[in-house]
């Protein structure tokens with residue numbers, strides 16, 4: 349991960365206007381104007397601003413030469429670029445256009461706009477491929493408004509849970525009602541499913557949302573897979589007491605025990621630092637006060653890695669460390685893992701094809717896992733999927749998130765080249 353690549357060769361100038369990074373950046377800025385909150389980008393799933401953004405994306409799809417542009421039952425905008433023959437398979441490309449609150453303009457939107465640009469370039473060239481291309485602007489990736497998430501891509505994968513229609517947002521509006529006012533025919537969700545036998549797979553361009561490509565000087569990255577995650581919480585019960593009267597040797601301080609446990613969580617992640625991340629992100633101290641020895645503490649645990657085996661071992665090690673610390677300090681501690689998602693490895697052949705086109709652009713080939721979840725992960729075990737990361741700055745899920753027009757142009761060229769290369773493989 350710390351390997352620094354030589355300065356990349358300048359990539360060939362984009363020969364096709366739709367692949368120009370400045371043009372795509374201009375569209376990203378235009379799309380960012382569709383916000384529920386003036387002065388920032390807040391476009392939660394199935395809101396009025398999302399509906400206006402969806403209309404704009406539909407317009408750009410039609411301009412690009414995509415046909416049958418429509419909104420599906422989950423609010424996803426889908427357009428199709430027909431194959432050069434009948435009974436051809438389909439490659440699905442895209443990303444999402446819902447955002448978090450006070451978001452950056454690249455997360456999700458970049459993948460949709462590079463997908464439209466790549467098809468527009470084919471259309472400009474008058475090229476039809478031996479497979480159809482569908483571009484998807486998914487409606488529900490960020491999971492901010494409703495408890496369930498990734499429902500749009502899950503519907504396409506055929507794993508939509510009908511119970512998610514009953515989820516309610518903070519205003520008490522159900523997903524079913526939100527879909528209705530969005531104009532999505534929710535009752536037809538079963539029609540969203542793509543038959544894996546008809547599909548080449550799903551490919552998504554996305555900003556990295558992390559610092560690895562930036563540190564390595566690589567504009568693009570080949571995603572090896574999307575990390576699995578174990579999440580839960582640890583409850584530590586000691587004995588509360590007066591901070592002035594309880595002598596140190598007689599204490600069972602829940603917070604001091606929790607502090608040692610948190611360092612053990614960090615140490616476990618550091619022990620496999622090139623493959624594993626472990627995080628304590630929240631802590632609640634019951635009845636906390638400056639003059640009280642804490643009696644009860646609860647904190648969260650988040651463990652992520654591309655290896656399901658390593659994740660299980662890491663959780664087991666953390667559990668053992670917590671038990672040891674609790675026993676030594678005379679407190680009780682219980683680790684409860686409430687949420688587990690397996691890793692979603694990217695497909696070997698699609699991934700290698702993506703690496704070849706990146707190399708073909710004269711760029712270094714850097715492979716990295718995705719620690720964040722994406723629509724692509726729902727296709728795990730259902731159809732092949734691959735992802736291309738674009739170097740980004742200032743993290744993500746904040747307005748300072750940034751990808752340069754030059755890098756965006758390279759991503760669009762890579763996706764376009766990937767489509768052409770796939771034509772030679774089917």
Ligand SMILES: [Zn+2]
Pocket residue numbers: 444455456489554722
């Ligand atoms: Zn995203």
